Amino acid sequence: MSERVRNGAYDDWLDAIGDDEGYYVECENGHGWLPPRRVCPDCGSRELSEEPLPEAGEVATHSTVHVPTPQFEDDAPYVIAVAHFGPASITGMVRGADPEDVEIGTVVGVEVGERATTGDRAVVFRPR
Ligand SMILES: [Zn+2]
Numbered sequence: 001m002s003e004r005v006r007n008g009a010y011d012d013w014l015d016a017i018g019d020d021e022g023y024y025v026e027c028e029n030g031h032g033w034l035p036p037r038r039v040c041p042d043c044g045s046r047e048l049s050e051e052p053l054p055e056a057g058e059v060a061t062h063s064t065v066h067v068p069t070p071q072f073e074d075d076a077p078y079v080i081a082v083a084h085f086g087p088a089s090i091t092g093m094v095r096g097a098d099p100e101d102v103e104i105g106t107v108v109g110v111e112v113g114e115r116a117t118t119g120d121r122a123v124v125f126r127p128r
Pocket of ligand 1: 029
């Protein structure tokens with residue numbers, strides 16, 4: 001299963017992260033979103049602008065996956081975290097840290113990596 005189907009806005013966003021030009025979208029009420037979308041789920045605004053993604057985010061939640069589904073078995077164990085970058089939240093895999101060292105509040109940068117199992121692109125956090 002190596003065929004890659006591009007998923008429009010999400011792949012464009014991964015490209016931007018890979019080029020160090022990450023962004024999130026924000027409505028006029030300050031609600032921030034990722035992946036990018038056209039309508040703010042909070043207030044229904046369609047006036048969303050692209051804002052530069054802060055260079056560092058903070059881990060808000062995390063969990064360690066020891067027994068993954070088969071398509072991720074070569075990645076295990078791995079840590080999935082949600083990190084806050086300004087008003088936007090991003091979900092990704094944490095690399096470059098032992099799972100037990102990842103805590104709420106850990107400061108991370110975001111980059112594009114590959115899943116060890118499938119080679120698919122993935123959002124990767126690295127502690128700073
Ligand atoms: Zn909004």
